[in-house]
Amino acid sequence: MKPEQASEHLQELTTHCIRCGFCLESCPTFVETGNELSSPRGRIYLVRSATEGKLKWEDIRPSLDSCLGCRACETACPSGVQYGQILEFARERISKDHPDKAKEALLGSTTSPSMLRTQLGLGRLLPGKRIPAALSKLLSGEVSEVDRPVPQSEVRLPDLDSSSLPAVKGEVYLLEGCAMRVLFPRVHQATRRLLRRAGYTVHEVNQGCCGSMHAHSGYLDAARQMAEALIHAMPGDLPIVVNSAGCGSTIKEYGHLLPNSEAATAFGARVVDASEFLHRNGFVTELRKSNGLSTKVTYHDACHLSHGQRITAQPRELLAAIPGIELVPLAESDMCCGSAGIYNVLQPKMARSLLERKYANIAATEAAIVATGNPGCHAWIAQAAREHGRKVSVLHTMELLEAAFTGIAPFED
Ligand code: SF4
Ligand code: SF4
Structure with missing residues (x-):
C-alpha cells in the first residue's frame, strides 16, 4: 500500500468511531489510569487529528506506545471499529518518520529462534541475571523491571499406543512460531499428539516467523515480507493449525496486511486455532473417554484468541470435558495480563501492574492450574506464579488436554 493510500485508509478507519465510550471499561490501560488519552476513544481521536494535520505524529506516540494492542475495545465496540488496524497503521506512520532502533532490535531478537536461544543460553551462563531486562538495558540504555522465565525442561512422554489411535484421515500444517518453538517445545509435542489422536498427522515444512510481532508494532513492510514467505512455505489447501494466539490472529488477517493479494486472504482462511480445530473435529x-485428571483448573483468555479471533467457548468446552477436572471461572479472564508481545519490556510499569492484577484474580480461584493459549501470556503469568511461591502452575491448553490421556501434567521447573 502506498503511503497516501495508507493515510486515507487510516483516516477512513477512524471515522467509524462515534465516541460513545462503550469501550472504555474494557480497556486495561484506561481501567488502570482513568485517563482518556489511555483509552481507545482517546487514542482514535488523536490518530484522526494527526491524519488531519491537527497534531504531530510524534506528539501522539506516547499514547499509542502505552496501548497493549489487546483489542478488547474491538469486542466491546458496537460500531465495529477496527482498532487493531488503526493501531498498526498509525504505528507504521510514526515509525517511518521516527525509527526506533531499540524496538527494531528487540523485535529482531524475539522473532528469531536462534537469537532467542542465544539469550536463553546466556541466561543459563549468568544465573540470577534477568536476561531480557539486561537485553532491554543494552538496547535502550534504561533499566527494565521485566524478566522472563528460563526455559523449562521437556517432558518425556511415552510413545503413543498405535492400537488405540484412529485411522489417519488427513494432514495439516502446524505453525511452529518463534517464541513457542524455543520457550515451549513441549506445547508443540502435545499438539502433535492431540492431532494424531484426532486422526491427523503434521505435514512438516521449513518455516519462518509469521510477522505477528512486527505487524502489531507497526513494522508492516517487514511483516508483509514474512507473510509472503510463510504463504510460500505452506502451499496447497491443508489446514494450518496454530497454537499461539498472537500468530493465529495475525495470519487469519493476512488479507488486511496484503490487501491486494487473494493468496493472502485464502491463506488466512485456512488458519485454525488448535482448540478450534480439535473442537470442530x-x-x-x-x-470424555480419556483417563482424566483430578484437579482444579481455571482459564485465562489470551487477548488474540478471545478478542482477535473471538474464540472463548472451544477451549473451555474441551477442558470441561476432561473427566475429574473442576473448571472454575476466572474474574476478568479476558483482560490482558500485560505481556502483549514486547510490551512488557517496553512498558514495564503498566505490564507489571496488569500482571499483578491477573495473578490476584487467578489466586482467588484457588485453582492448581491456569490454562491459556499463547506463549507470551504463558511465560508472563508463569513468572508471577514463581514469584508468588508456585501455588499455581501455568499450562497451555494443549498440554492439559494431552495430560488427560497420559496422566502426565508438565509443571514448571
Ligand atoms: S471505539 Fe467504538 S466503543 Fe469506543 S468510543 Fe469509538 S465507537 Fe464507541
Ligand atoms: S487495544 Fe487494548 S489497551 Fe489498546 S485501546 Fe484497545 S483495549 Fe485499550
Missing part, C-alpha cells in the same frame, strides 16, 4: 467426545 469432535474432540470433546474423545476427551
